[in-house]
Amino acid sequence: MSTTPQPNDAEIARSAAALPMERVAAKAGLGPEHIEPFGRGKAKLTREAAAHLSGRPDGKLILVTAINPTPAGEGKTVTTIGLGQALAKSGRSSVVCIRQPSLGPIFGVKGGATGGGYAQVVPREDIDLHFTGDFHAVTAANNLLAACADNVVHFGNYLHIDRIVWRRVMDLCDRQLREIEVGLGGRANGWPHRTGFDITAASEVMAVLALAESLADLEARLERIVVGYRGDGDPVFAGQVGCVGAMMALLRDAIRPNLVQTLEGTPALVHCGPFGNIAHGCSSVIATRLGLKMADYVVTEAGFGADLGAEKFLHIKCRQARLAPAAAVLVASCRALRMHGLQDGESDRVAALRRGCANLATHAENLAKFGVPVVVAVNRFADDTAEELDALRGFAAQLGLPCAMNEVHARGGEGGLALAEEVARAAESRPAKVEFLYSALAPLREKIETVAREVYRADGVDFDDAAVASMELLERNGHSHLPVCMAKTQSSLSDDPKRPGAPRGWRLHVRDLKVSNGAGFVVVFCGKINLMPGMPEHGNVEDIRLDPVGEVIGLV
Numbered sequence: 001m002s003t004t005p006q007p008n009d010a011e012i013a014r015s016a017a018a019l020p021m022e023r024v025a026a027k028a029g030l031g032p033e034h035i036e037p038f039g040r041g042k043a044k045l046t047r048e049a050a051a052h053l054s055g056r057p058d059g060k061l062i063l064v065t066a067i068n069p070t071p072a073g074e075g076k077t078v079t080t081i082g083l084g085q086a087l088a089k090s091g092r093s094s095v096v097c098i099r100q101p102s103l104g105p106i107f108g109v110k111g112g113a114t115g116g117g118y119a120q121v122v123p124r125e126d127i128d129l130h131f132t133g134d135f136h137a138v139t140a141a142n143n144l145l146a147a148c149a150d151n152v153v154h155f156g157n158y159l160h161i162d163r164i165v166w167r168r169v170m171d172l173c174d175r176q177l178r179e180i181e182v183g184l185g186g187r188a189n190g191w192p193h194r195t196g197f198d199i200t201a202a203s204e205v206m207a208v209l210a211l212a213e214s215l216a217d218l219e220a221r222l223e224r225i226v227v228g229y230r231g232d233g234d235p236v237f238a239g240q241v242g243c244v245g246a247m248m249a250l251l252r253d254a255i256r257p258n259l260v261q262t263l264e265g266t267p268a269l270v271h272c273g274p275f276g277n278i279a280h281g282c283s284s285v286i287a288t289r290l291g292l293k294m295a296d297y298v299v300t301e302a303g304f305g306a307d308l309g310a311e312k313f314l315h316i317k318c319r320q321a322r323l324a325p326a327a328a329v330l331v332a333s334c335r336a337l338r339m340h341g342l343q344d345g346e347s348d349r350v351a352a353l354r355r356g357c358a359n360l361a362t363h364a365e366n367l368a369k370f371g372v373p374v375v376v377a378v379n380r381f382a383d384d385t386a387e388e389l390d391a392l393r394g395f396a397a398q399l400g401l402p403c404a405m406n407e408v409h410a411r412g413g414e415g416g417l418a419l420a421e422e423v424a425r426a427a428e429s430r431p432a433k434v435e436f437l438y439s440a441l442a443p444l445r446e447k448i449e450t451v452a453r454e455v456y457r458a459d460g461v462d463f464d465d466a467a468v469a470s471m472e473l474l475e476r477n478g479h480s481h482l483p484v485c486m487a488k489t490q491s492s493l494s495d496d497p498k499r500p501g502a503p504r505g506w507r508l509h510v511r512d513l514k515v516s517n518g519a520g521f522v523v524v525f526c527g528k529i530n531l532m533p534g535m536p537e538h539g540n541v542e543d544i545r546l547d548p549v550g551e552v553i554g555l556v
Contacts, residue, residue: 007026009116012554013124016263018179023258028095028267028294029053033275038132041123043257045290052257053293054290059108060094060326060427061288061298062373063313068500069361072335075116075409079331079416080121080301082408083377083423085264087297095291096121096268097300100135101128102201102275104173104533107541109429111556113273118414119416121260121268125552135171135200135273137254141247146195148181148243149227149236154310159236164193164228165514166238167531171200175534198531201275205247207519209254210272210284211320214436218255219248221518231289237506238518254376257287264413267294277490278531280312285321289470293446293544294501297427304490306330306363314370314434315451315483316521324434327370328390329419332360333379334388340500344371357395358502359385362493364399366455371435373426376403377419380410404425412523440481444471444513447484448524452508456493461508467525470513479515495527523545 021043025035035043036054064083066076077098082098096119101113103554121127130136146168151158170177173330179198183190200206204225211219223239224541230236238244257271269287273281281303291298300311310328334353362374367374376396378389382485388404396403402422407415445463452458461472474480491497494506509552511525537542543554 009120010555011122012118013120013122013263014018016122018122019261019265021259022195024261026061027093027265028259029056030437031295035489038070038258039126041260042126042131042132043259044253044261047256050171050290053290056293058292059294059298060432061292061300061323062423062427063325063328064299064301064308065306065310065313065363065367066331067327067336067363068307068388068492070336070339070500072333072339074331074336076301077113077377078115078117078409079329079377079406080206080299081115081121081262082406082413082416083329083419084266084268084299084418085119085262085413087299087424088264089413090312090417090420090424090499092420093233093295094266094297094299095295097287097291097298098137098268098270099301099303100240102135102269102273103129103171104199104201104550106555107544108173108533108539109533109536111540118263118410118412120263121270123260124265125555127260129552131270132253133257134254134258135270137250138169138203138206139169139200141250142200144206144243144247145225145238145241145252148241150190150342152241158415159240161228161229161236162231165194166225166227167198169200169203173199173535174535175532178530178532195228196532199275200535201273202278202531204519205251206272206274207279207516209251209281210274210280211317211355211519212255212319213285213289215248215255218251219244221520222247223518225518226515233473233476235517239333253255255286257284257290266528271470274303276312277310278487278523278529279403280316280519281309281461282313282317282487285317288323290322297424306366307493308486308488310367311451311455314372315436316485317436318340318434319436319440319483320520322534324432325372326388326432327423328367328374328376329365329380329423329510330360330367330374331377332392332498334382334384334392335338335381337392350384350391353388353391354395356501357392359493359500360395361399362457362502364401369435369437369454371433373429374401375419375422375426376401378403379405387410439481444475444480444484444522446488449512451484451486452552457502457504458494458508461510463510464512464533466512467510474513474515479517482515483521485521485523486526487529487531489529493500
């Protein structure tokens, strides 16, 4: 084995010969007038870009999802980016659509979300940090609404608000702000009440921005946001508070997708960043629709495992936006599957992998229920043994699924050519459609129980008293027609992060529900999940700094 030090992601990205943004835009069928440069390596699409592309036929939408994530890693974003490069290298035009990273995970444990090795989007430091300011715009718009709602109560409460449920956000992890009291110190400081902060990726404004199809749709969705309730239980909407116009001014540019490129010059749209475990976990509808006009194939990802990201992508994004993926890529790695099957004192790696494959099988079966063809992508690592890879290939064959080795991290698009061919074959195998698991008209309880039973494989659902009361209030206020957005741990099919593999014989615990009326779904809080992550004892924040020439180093 070579002892030559391998270049890290930052060195690979900086050594790449990035194309001028005009050439990247040209690959997507756009002229210089359709992009607004935002520095040297990134651009905002202009409002005229959609009209310019409107006459083109739609390409095929490819969803990249994965097994439940483990500390060993499975490589979903790397695969998304690398597959886009591989499709382009195979002679097919492609565009990558991914989410923008949040600063919370970047400074915590998870790190950035720009890929790795030779499957990255660039400029990586810009994308991982402030990028084009979209997250800041969402934070400001969210907090403006919170301030204005509090102001209504302070100045006479003409809306008769009894309880405000709209919380403030920030794009950092800070457990100290989960539950706070505000307005202390007398009337001059407002009115005292309990509230808290969520992370910006969990803001309903972020979800609204990701699901809106136009400026007019964005405004209508913002107006529908529920900020509080009157004493009789009737909702109070953001449109009644009087600041939606100002929120629109803050979000004017944030609604326009951001254009960057992969290391191989494949166009990439990086736009919006809702988390998959506490929100719907997909990049924007606007970016996806534009991507479908730009290329033969649009490769997008949904957050975390298929039990969260793919289910929400299909039930929420596809349902609202009338989209249908032509195929789904289910990403796994040998070392991640070993962790799903590992038993105490286990030394047989292949045996652990075989047990862990139950997690892969459950996700594949779930995707088949939606009517989406599945391709297994094995994200290959240097320490994978031939026995492990053979066992994984054999398991996929038993499931009747095409399986391809994926080496895009080490080899870029060249390392994903086999995967690209399998994906293209699957995408042509049947017309793109989605078979939803529940009716939009079903009661909220039935929707929750359907997801728990059909996707998580729970035996049933236990609802806390608070959840039952919230469900009754939401249904009384006409919100029962909305899909459910399950807020659940990403580490397990169950609501217990310590249960890997494919747990059976358990019941889902639902603590509470809240409506995201502007986004168009009901958030269901399961287990111990919350909307403001905490910092780890030792996170990436300790390693991030500037070198002597001002370059950012330490991002992972």
